[in-house]
Amino acid sequence: MTEDLKPGRIDDVAYYNQLRSRVEHEDNLIVNRTLWLLGAQSFLFTAYAIAMNGPEDRRHAVLLRLLPLVAVISSALIFVGVAAAVRAMVWFRGALRERVPDEARLGLPPLQTPGGVNAGLAAPLLLPPFFVVVWLFLLFAP
Numbered sequence: 001m002t003e004d005l006k007p008g009r010i011d012d013v014a015y016y017n018q019l020r021s022r023v024e025h026e027d028n029l030i031v032n033r034t035l036w037l038l039g040a041q042s043f044l045f046t047a048y049a050i051a052m053n054g055p056e057d058r059r060h061a062v063l064l065r066l067l068p069l070v071a072v073i074s075s076a077l078i079f080v081g082v083a084a085a086v087r088a089m090v091w092f093r094g095a096l097r098e099r100v101p102d103e104a105r106l107g108l109p110p111l112q113t114p115g116g117v118n119a120g121l122a123a124p125l126l127l128p129p130f131f132v133v134v135w136l137f138l139l140f141a142p
Contacts, residue, residue, distance in 0.1 A: 012100050016108055019092045023111060026085040026092075033085070034124045037078045041131050044071045048138070068139035072132050079128035086121060 010018070044067055051063045089112065096103065096111050103110060113120070 068135040071135040075128040
């Protein structure tokens with residue numbers, strides 16, 4: 001590639017807007033994953049309650065073991081996705097800091113709420129492990 005065809009560096013405001021768009025995308029993914037978690041857990045708890053009242057046979061015992069395993073695995077996978085999105089958002093914030101130490105000097109709002117992981121991420125980060133603990137309790141309860 002010759003030097004004349006090499007794209008120029010975008011300005012700081014355009015860079016900020018690109019990163020802000022990516023942060024918004026990751027935030028939407030966190031919301032969607034949290035909704036998946038709550039929907040899946042609602043369905044699985046309902047199925048578990050119905051199974052608890054079913055006739056006791058070999059399939060009943062298998063189902064009472066299988067439902068918690070499915071719930072634990074789905075919670076763990078959703079947690080991995082949420083953690084990856086949070087990590088990406090932290091990386092985007094760091095990338096902006098490297099290039100633009102203070103976006104306020106450009107007349108722009110902060111990319112994200114100041115501070116590390118804010119309280120708004122408590123539910124998406126803590127609910128999956130909480131559900132894992134509950135399902136493991138149900139799986140191993142006498």
